[in-house]
Amino acid sequence: MNKIIFLTITLTLLIGNVGFSQSIVPATADFRIEIDWAQFRGDSTQAYIELYYSIRxxxxxxxxxxxxxxAGAHFSYTILKEQTTVASREWTVPHIINDTSRLSVGQTLVGLETFGLPAGSYQLIVRAYDMMDERRVDSIVLPMQVSFIPQQEAALSDIELCTSLQQSSNTQSMFYKNTMEVVPNPGGMYGAGLPMMFYYLELYNLLKSVNTEMVTLRTRVLDSGGKEMMTQNKQKQRANNASVEVDKVNVTSLKSGTYTLQISVLDSTEHLYASTKKKFYIFKP
Structure with a gap:
């Protein structure tokens, strides 16, 4: 079996030993987690995986x-390949507040885990429970199709949907990468309170496979029936073999529903080099 190499990023806080006689403030919403993942170029043996999670x-x-x-939530993930566990991990997401009245604002706790996986078909199982009431649980099962990024052909990473993107020098942040703080949106929900959809992805092998000095990044939003709702072309200079693309889409004109964000790399003759897509959701009460 291939050896799995883990690169784990966690936010660690200590929860004190609280007596059980003290009162518990019950949750005001169902215990529900959101999960997503994306793959990026790793090394010659495995892809680099980011697992995103959130809970309100x-x-x-x-x-x-x-x-x-x-408060706190206890998370665990298990990765299966042909019903055999190839990776697993457990961790705690602690949370401390000074005033329960702030809970009405509806803030979300977000985090990520990172690890490497060889190419193949996997099943991802994520479970979580409320640390103050272990009867409150949730779990999500997702298929994982991991593939290697080609070494010579133009390619794109998966799209990471985000709630915010900003330049940062805080290298200690779990969300820091490529000089930016990239906060994921595991649920992929936008609309009320989130009118701008930020996204992050990486482009590979541009110098090796593309012959023109400039490439076109075409961003399209499609509805659930495949109808194009918006499109945008952006010219990008082919200066490096690999580069990062970050941008945002104003989704205020979209109605509630399921949509697909599609990003493609083309040359001046409209030749398609690579394309990737990601489903997202709009909710407007």
Whole structure:
């Protein structure tokens, strides 16, 4: 069996030993997690995988501790290949607030885990439970088709949907990569409160496979029936063999529903070199 190499990024806080006699503030929303993942170029033996997860503050139960309230979610993932476990991990996402009235704002806790996987077909199982009430659980099962990025042909990574993108020098942030802080949106939901859809992806082998100095990045948004709702062309200089593409799409004109974000690389003759797509959702109450 191929050896799995793990690169784990976690946010670590200590939750104190809180007595069970202290009162619990019940959650005001169902215990529900959101999960997504994306693959990027790794090395010659495996792809680099980012696993994104989130849970709403309101989904957690809180225990009073002096002048603050303590909560947490316990996460675990298992990766199966042909019913055999090839990787697994457990971790805790602690959370502390000073005032439960802030829960009405609807903030979301977001994090990521990273690891490497050889090319192949896998099944990802993510489970979580409320640390203050272990009866409250949720789980998600997703297929994972991992493939190697070609070494000579133009290629794109998966698209990472984000809630925010900004230049940053904070290399200690779990969301830091390529001089930016990239905060993922595991649920892929936009609309109310999130009118701008940010995204991140990587382009590979541009110098090796593309003959023109400039390439066109074509961004399209398609509805659930495949109808084009918007399109945008962006010229990009072919200066490096690999580069990062970050941008945003204003989704205020879209109605509630399921959509697909498609990004393609073309030359001046409209020759298609590579394309990738990602499903997202719009909700407007």
């Amino acid at each position: 503050e309101r989904s957690l139960s809180y225990k009073a501790d002096s002048a603050r309230y303590i």
